[in-house]
Amino acid sequence: MEEKKHILTMLVDNEPGVLSRIVGLFSGRGFNIESLCVAETIDPKVSRITIVTKANEPLVEQIEKQLRKLINVIKLRDLTGSRSVQREMALICVRAKPEARDEILRIVDIFRCKVVDVGPEYYIIEATGTEDKMRALVNLLKPMGIKKIARTGTIALFREPN
Incomplete structure (x- = not known):
């Protein structure tokens, strides 16, 4: 199955260790992160993480399910495609x-x-x-x-x- 670039963005609790757990999910499954951007949102208790990775559809769905299980992930979206501003x-x-x-x-x-x-x-x-x-x-x-x-x-x- 063909690998394509995926842009995942998530709102997370702005707490120590959250980024480490998210990145650990990727490395633990052999995913490379092409780019990673993290910053506080308008709410100082929440950060937005944007991750770009390459994978086929089933693997991205698997990583999304794993990310959603993390307690500190508030919301997750795949922004790949034209329904986003990049x-x-x-x-x-x-x-x-x-x-x-x-x-x-x-x-x-x-x-x-x-x-x-x-x-x-x-x-x-x-x-x-x-x-x-x-x-x-x-x-x-x-x-x-x-x-x-x-x-x-x-x-x-x-x-x-x-």
Whole structure:
């Protein structure tokens, strides 16, 4: 059966050890977590965890059942597909030689990014968008010389009905 990417998001109690138990479910079953994002929600007692993993349908259903059994998991959703809004954020430090600065700024403008720090030989760029947009941006900046990159991985919310 074909593996595909799944985006699981869950509301959990904001308590020590909760993340460890959730990640333990994945590692204990041999699942790789491609990205993981955790942050407090508007309620300080609740956190949202977004996990991206690759697996076939029966395996994802199995892990969802196991996650739902955990006492600290309040709500779980699979946000794979078009019924969600998905974004990723990246900070990219790129070499900015004088002859490449104009081209980098054009790329930043085209991708609606922001230069958030400037040095004599680098720019740090803040970018937000889909995974495809991030991949395209990185591919265009690679020839300039990416020194380092920090990415959030995917975050997602269920699209509210009209």
